[in-house]
Amino acid sequence: MKKIVVTSALPYANGEIHLGHIASTYLPADIFTRYCRLKGYSAVHTCATDDFGTPILIRAEQERKKPEEYVAYWYKRDYEDFTNLGISFDFFYQTSSRENVEFVQYVFKRLYENGFIYDKPVIQFYCNNDKKFLPDRYVVGTCPYCKAENQYSDLCEKCGRVPAEIQDPRCAICGAPPVKKETKHYFFKLSSFSDKLKQWLTNNKNLQEDVKNYVLNWIAEGLQDWDITRDISWGVQIPLKEAEGKVLYGWFDNHLCYISSTLTYLKKNGIDGKEFWNDAEVYHFIGKDIVYHHYLFLPSMRLGINEEYRLPDFIPTRGHLMLQSQKISKSRNWYISLKDFLDKYPADYLRFYIALITPYSQQDLNFDWDEFAARINNELIANVGNFVNRALSFAQTKFNGIIPEPTKYDNMDNESIGEIKKVAGEMDILLGNNEIDKALKRILKFSANFNQYFQKKEPWANIEGAKNCIYISANAVHSLAIVLEPYIPFSAEKIWQQLNMDGSVHEQKWESASELLVKPNHKIGNIEPLFKKIATKEIDIEKRKLGK
Numbered sequence: 001m002k003k004i005v006v007t008s009a010l011p012y013a014n015g016e017i018h019l020g021h022i023a024s025t026y027l028p029a030d031i032f033t034r035y036c037r038l039k040g041y042s043a044v045h046t047c048a049t050d051d052f053g054t055p056i057l058i059r060a061e062q063e064r065k066k067p068e069e070y071v072a073y074w075y076k077r078d079y080e081d082f083t084n085l086g087i088s089f090d091f092f093y094q095t096s097s098r099e100n101v102e103f104v105q106y107v108f109k110r111l112y113e114n115g116f117i118y119d120k121p122v123i124q125f126y127c128n129n130d131k132k133f134l135p136d137r138y139v140v141g142t143c144p145y146c147k148a149e150n151q152y153s154d155l156c157e158k159c160g161r162v163p164a165e166i167q168d169p170r171c172a173i174c175g176a177p178p179v180k181k182e183t184k185h186y187f188f189k190l191s192s193f194s195d196k197l198k199q200w201l202t203n204n205k206n207l208q209e210d211v212k213n214y215v216l217n218w219i220a221e222g223l224q225d226w227d228i229t230r231d232i233s234w235g236v237q238i239p240l241k242e243a244e245g246k247v248l249y250g251w252f253d254n255h256l257c258y259i260s261s262t263l264t265y266l267k268k269n270g271i272d273g274k275e276f277w278n279d280a281e282v283y284h285f286i287g288k289d290i291v292y293h294h295y296l297f298l299p300s301m302r303l304g305i306n307e308e309y310r311l312p313d314f315i316p317t318r319g320h321l322m323l324q325s326q327k328i329s330k331s332r333n334w335y336i337s338l339k340d341f342l343d344k345y346p347a348d349y350l351r352f353y354i355a356l357i358t359p360y361s362q363q364d365l366n367f368d369w370d371e372f373a374a375r376i377n378n379e380l381i382a383n384v385g386n387f388v389n390r391a392l393s394f395a396q397t398k399f400n401g402i403i404p405e406p407t408k409y410d411n412m413d414n415e416s417i418g419e420i421k422k423v424a425g426e427m428d429i430l431l432g433n434n435e436i437d438k439a440l441k442r443i444l445k446f447s448a449n450f451n452q453y454f455q456k457k458e459p460w461a462n463i464e465g466a467k468n469c470i471y472i473s474a475n476a477v478h479s480l481a482i483v484l485e486p487y488i489p490f491s492a493e494k495i496w497q498q499l500n501m502d503g504s505v506h507e508q509k510w511e512s513a514s515e516l517l518v519k520p521n522h523k524i525g526n527i528e529p530l531f532k533k534i535a536t537k538e539i540d541i542e543k544r545k546l547g548k
Contacts, residue, residue: 003280004043007258010050013074023321024287034486038510046261051096053250054137091265103260104253105239125178133231141166185229193300319364348488373534391473404467405520424514482513500525
């Protein structure tokens with residue numbers, strides 16, 4: 001059985017999930033994993049909250065909470081929000097878990113023993129007002145590469161690079177310019193891995209070419225050794241006696257949680273996690289803002305422990321979500337939280353729309369309220385919902401809910417059966433290549449073809465001639481339920497129940513979407529509309545809320 005490991009980039013445990021997070025990472029990963037399960041693969045999808053680091057500590061201090069209490073709240077909240085959207089993690093954990101802390105310290109020791117970690121004195125920013133060293137996000141300033149202002153010292157969110165040293169620094173707490181003081185830090189020899197990274201990037205044909213090319217450019221410019229120490233109290237303690245009181249940088253430990261969470265989950269299920277990981281195809285789903293970390297830090301650390309754990313085969317990388325053609329910004333209240341959205345609309349509406357507009361590329365995409373309503377009303381409801389409802393309702397009213405025995409097929413019937421028999425295979429290619437938007441458009445084409453078939457057959461005009469139409473249409477509805485499951489799982493299950501098929505749609509085999517499994521004399525269930533149209537006035541209200 002084919003094994004698949006899917007991980008999603010870890011959400012920081014310091015604020016609510018918004019639609020931008022969903023579009024780039026969590027929904028594409030969930031759609032792909034659900035597809036893998038239907039294919040019968042042994043697929044494991046893990047994630048965790050990213051609990052450590054300076055941003056967490058700052059927010060906990062501001063709210064006068066212990067960091068443990070602070071991250072516990074967001075862990076629970078994030079998991080609830082993801083679950084309500086139908087994100088089907090097999091395991092959702094925390095970087096602050098005992099298992100991850102122990103695994104991170106193990107990797108550190110291995111790298112240290114292998115000569116890839118060394119210490120040296122460094123000059124660190126220090127705030128005399130706040131009486132503390134100022135690592136990464138306690139310092140903001142100007143990016144030395146793209147000159148973007150108000151960027152964190154450990155990541156420029158505009159160009160995606162990690163500054164060697166931020167320009168015009170100031171304390172993120174009080175705003176005062178910091179002074180510099182000497183302290184001892186530990187460094188990872190990232191510069192030692194240039195050749196191996198180039199080899200891995202060149203040989204891995206599964207990685208996106210545009211992403212590989214600019215990572216190769218970074219390597220060509222020369223990689224700098226990576227400071228992995230932070231002088232704060234909240235983080236994974238460096239496991240050396242002489243490093244007491246110092247913790248590891250969050251980007252050292254968080255992606256190791258991909259491995260530790262997966263191992264923890266598999267161990268709970270009596271499976272050798274290390275063997276499973278190394279036998280599997282490994283996918284890390286990310287947004288384009290963390291390419292540097294996943295294409296450089298992550299593989300070099302695994303190379304440094306002699307590839308004890310398989311490097312990723314795929315790193316599906318997608319662009320940022322804009323909102324009404326503007327950059328999402330929490331500070332300007334120009335964002336939509338996942339919880340607020342799901343309080344108003346079904347999860348499947350969001351899943352459908354985001355999947356439809358999200359290409360497999362770094363291209364930025366745009367959430368537009370008017371387009372959202374139009375896509376739901378005109379494509380999900382008027383196309384998919386309309387076909388399912390009219391086909392099953394006709395069977396209910398004209399055949400007492402009993403699927404009729406077909407008679408001799410005409411050309412239209414044969415063409416429609418042909419559509420059923422090829423849909424699973426055609427979508428296989430698209431979903432297997434992570435082209436989730438193209439695969440969804442293929443579903444919409446399938447449904448539109450059957451709307452036309454139903455209309456041309458005019459089953460209302462001739463009950464005897466309607467038998468073939470209803471039999472074939474019911475099987476097309478069966479196909480739709482299965483191929484829609486990765487996209488709109490809640491609605492797909494409703495379709496399955498209306499068909500009155502055995503079990504759950506989530507348990508079916510992907511290939512059965514191209515089989516005629518709704519047999520003559522099958523009794524369907526109760527039929528009711530799947531979706532409710534979105535009114536223009538509702539959308540106008542949502543647009544007026546933005547920025548206020």
